[in-house]
Amino acid sequence: MQKLYKEIILGFAAVLLGVFCWYFLRYVFYIGNLTTGCWIAGGILFLLWGISLCLAMLLIRTKAILYGSFILTLIFFGIFFNSEPFYYLIGLIILFIGFFVGVNRIRREEEVQVNLNFWHIWKRGLPIFMTALILLICLVYYFSPRIEQARGIEIKIPRNDFNIVIRPLENLIKERLPEGTDLNSPVDKILTQQQIKELEENYKIKINETDTGKDVLYNLVNFQINNTSGPYKRFIPFGLAIALFFALKILSFVYIPFVILFSWLILRLLMASKFSKIETETKEVETIKL
Structure with a gap:
C-alpha cells in the first residue's frame, strides 16, 4: 500500500x-441522562480518538493530510455546537x-x-493538546443548557448541618422566646397568627401548622442566604x-x-503488519571546532 493511502x-x-466525540459531548451537555454504559462508551471513544491523533501526529508526514483532516474535524464541531459561534471559534483556534x-x-x-522512545516523543506534545x-x-x-440551570440554583443548607450549628445557640434563643417554649415547640405557640402571616409575606416562605420554631428558623436562614447571594x-x-477544567x-x-x-501497542501491531516501519537514517549535523 502506498504511503499516501496509509496517511x-x-x-x-x-x-x-x-x-463521534463531538456527538458524545453534545449528548452529555444538551441531552444528559447517560447510563453507565454511555459513560464507558464515551471514555472509550475519547481514548480511541487520542490514540488516532497520537499516530497521526507521528506518522502522517504530508502536512495537507495531517492539518487538513484536523481542520475537517473542527468543522464538524460547528455542526454540533453553533449557539455561540464567536466564542466557539476562539476555542477552535486555541485547539488548532x-x-x-x-x-x-x-x-x-x-x-x-x-533510539526512538515513544513515551518521551508523545509526552512532549500530547499534554498541550489536551489542555x-x-x-x-x-x-x-x-x-450549554445545563449551565443555564445552574444560574437558578437555590442554595440550601443541609438540615443536619443546620441542626449541628444551631444546637449551641438553642439556650440563648430560648431566652428570647415566650415562656414555656423553645425551638422545638410548634410555631403557633411561639408566634401569633399575624406574625406568621408577616413572615410568609416578607420572606416568601410557607409555614405549616406542624412546623416547629426550628423549622421556621431553618427556612428563614436559607431565604436570607439566597437573598444575599443573589447578585453573585x-x-x-x-x-x-x-x-470542570481542573477536574x-x-x-x-x-x-x-x-x-x-495503547498508541504504542497499536503502533507495534502496525509495524508487525508492515503498515509502518522503523528506519535508520544517517543525519548530517554541524559542529564547531578549534
Whole structure:
C-alpha cells in the first residue's frame, strides 16, 4: 500500500473518531441522562480518538493530510455546537494551535532521539493538546443548557448541618422566646397568627401548622442566604466551568499515559503488519571546532 493511502486512512480515522466525540459531548451537555454504559462508551471513544491523533501526529508526514483532516474535524464541531459561534471559534483556534504546537514538539523530539522512545516523543506534545481540548470542552459546558440551570440554583443548607450549628445557640434563643417554649415547640405557640402571616409575606416562605420554631428558623436562614447571594449567582456558571477544567485536567494525568500506552501497542501491531516501519537514517549535523 502506498504511503499516501496509509496517511489518508490514518487521517480519516482521526476525523471519524473526532466526530463521534463531538456527538458524545453534545449528548452529555444538551441531552444528559447517560447510563453507565454511555459513560464507558464515551471514555472509550475519547481514548480511541487520542490514540488516532497520537499516530497521526507521528506518522502522517504530508502536512495537507495531517492539518487538513484536523481542520475537517473542527468543522464538524460547528455542526454540533453553533449557539455561540464567536466564542466557539476562539476555542477552535486555541485547539488548532494546541494541535500545531503538539505536532511540532513531537517531531522535534523524534528528530533528536537516536533510539526512538515513544513515551518521551508523545509526552512532549500530547499534554498541550489536551489542555486546549479541555478548554474547548469547558467552553461547551459554559454555554450549554445545563449551565443555564445552574444560574437558578437555590442554595440550601443541609438540615443536619443546620441542626449541628444551631444546637449551641438553642439556650440563648430560648431566652428570647415566650415562656414555656423553645425551638422545638410548634410555631403557633411561639408566634401569633399575624406574625406568621408577616413572615410568609416578607420572606416568601410557607409555614405549616406542624412546623416547629426550628423549622421556621431553618427556612428563614436559607431565604436570607439566597437573598444575599443573589447578585453573585451569575458567577456560579463561571465557577462551575473552572471546576470542570481542573477536574478534567486532573483526569488527563491518567488519560494521557493510557493513550500513550495503547498508541504504542497499536503502533507495534502496525509495524508487525508492515503498515509502518522503523528506519535508520544517517543525519548530517554541524559542529564547531578549534
